[in-house]
Amino acid sequence: xxxxxxxxxxxxxxxxxxxxxxxxxxxxxxxxxxxxxxxxxxxxxxxxxxxxxxxxxxxxxxxxxxxxxxxxxxxxxxxxxxxxxxxxxxxxxxxxxxxxxxxxxxxxxxxxxxxxxxxxxxxxxxxxxxxxxxxxxxxxxxxxxxxxxxxxxxxxxxxxxxxxxxxxxxxxxxxxxxxxxxxxxxxxxxxxxxxxxxxxxxxxxxxxxxxxxxxxxxxxxxxxxxxxxxxxxxxxxxxxxxxxxxxxxxxxxxxxxxxxxxxxxxxxxxxxxxxxxxxxxxxxxxxxxxxxxxx
Amino acid sequence: xxxxxxxxxxxxxxxxxxxxxxxxxxxxxxxxxxxxxxxxxxxxxxxxxxxxxxxxxxxxxxxxxxxxxxxxxxxxxxxxxxxxxxxxxxxxxxxxxxxxxxxxxxxxxxxxxxxxxxxxxxxxxxxxxxxxxxxxxxxxxxxxxxxxxxxxxxxxxxxxxxxxxxxxxxxxxxxxxxxxxxxxxxxxxxxxxxxxxxxxxxxxxxxxxxxxxxxxxxxxxxxxxxxxxxxxxxxxxxxxxxxxxxxxxxxxxxxxxxxxxxxxxxxxxxxxxxxxxxxxxxxxxxxxxxxxxxxxxxxxxxxxxxxxxxxx
Numbered sequence: 001x002x003x004x005x006x007x008x009x010x011x012x013x014x015x016x017x018x019x020x021x022x023x024x025x026x027x028x029x030x031x032x033x034x035x036x037x038x039x040x041x042x043x044x045x046x047x048x049x050x051x052x053x054x055x056x057x058x059x060x061x062x063x064x065x066x067x068x069x070x071x072x073x074x075x076x077x078x079x080x081x082x083x084x085x086x087x088x089x090x091x092x093x094x095x096x097x098x099x100x101x102x103x104x105x106x107x108x109x110x111x112x113x114x115x116x117x118x119x120x121x122x123x124x125x126x127x128x129x130x131x132x133x134x135x136x137x138x139x140x141x142x143x144x145x146x147x148x149x150x151x152x153x154x155x156x157x158x159x160x161x162x163x164x165x166x167x168x169x170x171x172x173x174x175x176x177x178x179x180x181x182x183x184x185x186x187x188x189x190x191x192x193x194x195x196x197x198x199x200x201x202x203x204x205x206x207x208x209x210x211x212x213x214x215x216x217x218x219x220x221x222x223x224x225x226x227x228x229x230x231x232x233x234x235x236x237x238x239x240x241x242x243x244x245x246x247x248x249x250x251x252x253x254x255x256x257x258x259x260x261x262x263x264x265x266x267x268x269x270x271x272x273x274x275x276x277x278x279x280x281x282x283x284x285x286x287x288x289x290x291x292x293x294x295x
Numbered sequence: 296x297x298x299x300x301x302x303x304x305x306x307x308x309x310x311x312x313x314x315x316x317x318x319x320x321x322x323x324x325x326x327x328x329x330x331x332x333x334x335x336x337x338x339x340x341x342x343x344x345x346x347x348x349x350x351x352x353x354x355x356x357x358x359x360x361x362x363x364x365x366x367x368x369x370x371x372x373x374x375x376x377x378x379x380x381x382x383x384x385x386x387x388x389x390x391x392x393x394x395x396x397x398x399x400x401x402x403x404x405x406x407x408x409x410x411x412x413x414x415x416x417x418x419x420x421x422x423x424x425x426x427x428x429x430x431x432x433x434x435x436x437x438x439x440x441x442x443x444x445x446x447x448x449x450x451x452x453x454x455x456x457x458x459x460x461x462x463x464x465x466x467x468x469x470x471x472x473x474x475x476x477x478x479x480x481x482x483x484x485x486x487x488x489x490x491x492x493x494x495x496x497x498x499x500x501x502x503x504x505x506x507x508x509x510x511x512x513x514x515x516x517x518x519x520x521x522x523x524x525x526x527x528x529x530x531x532x533x534x535x536x537x538x539x540x541x542x543x544x545x546x547x548x549x550x551x552x553x554x555x556x557x558x559x560x561x562x563x564x565x566x567x568x569x570x571x572x573x574x575x576x577x578x579x580x581x582x583x584x585x586x587x588x589x590x591x592x593x594x595x596x597x598x599x600x601x602x603x604x605x606x607x
Contacts, residue, residue: 010509011428014420015436018480021417025477026443029454036453085350092343096330105593106348109355112534112589112596113582114403116541116557120578121354123564124361124571132357135374146372170351174597192329198336227447230541234561248449255453256546268450279445283438 030272036265043259054266063242064250068270071246074161075225081165082225083218086172091202093173094180104174111170119234122163126150126235150236153243160232160244164225172217179213180206212289219282223275247271362386362575369572385576392573395551399559400581406471406544406555407536413476414483414532419525421480422487423513427499437488444481448474449542459547470547471540471555479535483528486599490524491517530592531599537585556581 037054041047058064093104110118125132128148137143149159183206191201229248232238238245238253245253251271255264332340357376361369362385364378389396425437448455455474456465464470494517502512518525544558551559560581563574589596 007428007509008430011424011430011433014424014513017417018421018440018484019436021477021480022440022443025455025458025474026446026451029451029458030446032454032457033451085347088343089347092340092347095332095340097332097337097340103344103348104597105590107351108589108593108596109586110351112538112585114540114555114557115538116561117578117582118354120560120563120574121358124575125354125357127571130370130372130374132353132374132376135372136376139374166350166354178597189329223445224447227449229447229449230539233542234564248447252449252452256456261453261457264453268453271450272446275445275450276442279442282445283441 033265033268037269039262041261054263067250078161078164078225079221082168082172085169089173090176107170156236156244163231183209223278358575385572389573389577399556403555407533409472410476410536411533418483421484425488426491440481466550471544474543479532487528494520527595527599530595
């Protein structure tokens, strides 16, 4: 019943709603972005085509390459911290000790509650005058006067990264934990019988077998982090003086803030090109990993 | 999976030799032994877990304590972690300072529920089609769906805004529901397809031989069997829709009565001075129902996350 014409028609009918929905809400807007990027569209109804003018403007202005670079640095640190902390968390939660189930449940809240609400809590913790982090650091004598984390460029940059890591860690941890538990126990038992220690087993059995999971998760996380908007927008809106402006924030400010749809669209196209590049890397990696598994 | 005493108990029950239980248990069951820790290892593990959970939960703990501190104490120095005076006032005053709070909480649930219903209605047939039928370009189509997953709504905000405006959906629930659902469809298709692939094909074929129509087969054979998978997908979709509602609601809706919780509370930041204790109290009232539900659903969440992470 696989290849008859009737069956294909039935399959297409089943797929039609999904395909139409995605065409209307994702594909058409993507197409529209590309068109708009060559126009001077704004709040007015009519607009003209202006060729490559938007692209010339954004690349000519000088700070755009800086924004791209900053986005990559931001993403790089955030993703690597998520992976390291997620792996540590998975190792800890994998240990067969009483309380395991409770600890696993307690890991989930940052992932489950509305992201924005978690960020509001961080916004308070970063408060310079009365917030928890500045306050505790003063209590412990690490700093001698209040430190406004979000008002200073470099600390705001790191503060937004830490919050992004906080939101991403639960998912990474639970995913790594599941991957860790799918490693055949015999391997560990055989190594254990031969006298291999815990750390040695982690390095020589767990880690190598988790490489596919680590690659998959870092790429997924890379794409999500690259597109991250809420955290920076709520904490700093890209400030102070642009120090936390990533490409998404930059696009939002241009398009929605200043109502320059055409120029904003050009910026969005540049983001899309990066996302497409990541997608290609991701699909290749997934294909290679699944081939490796088949052997 | 088990804790130490229990696994030892099981091991000793398994062991037929009761004369020298110590020796025999050790020889027979490496399962218990490999999980046995020295005291300092246990101490290190618990310390590690404590630090890890502190990082994860600190904002919630601090947020809760802030909701109990009167404003005057909040804006005083030196900083104290534990409130000097406990007061639940904020939990009463929020209802007047955010008059629409109950509505915001309801909106959050309502939007996520409708998104989930739309996604499930679209995804169940599509996942079935991908799991069972091969046709020219089916692999490519699946790949395209996955690529959609990688685009965030933030990138497509301008055309989406124009689209919502020309459809006349701005400032309605639909402005948040329609784009919200679109970005959740691809991963849900993937998740459910993985699940449906595990249902034996022979069942479809048996129904087919018995003269059942394709639609009947989907409804009466596949749907009941796929129910656990559909539940997982529904929960993951709901969480996705619930946790990520911000940017569409911020940009496409400006009417207070339709705002979901995160946006309703975002208004706190527009004021001269943020009333932090009320903001935190309102946040906790808003997220409490979800927090309780998680405890019961955590198994499904883990299942969804594991199966959904793309692994072919």
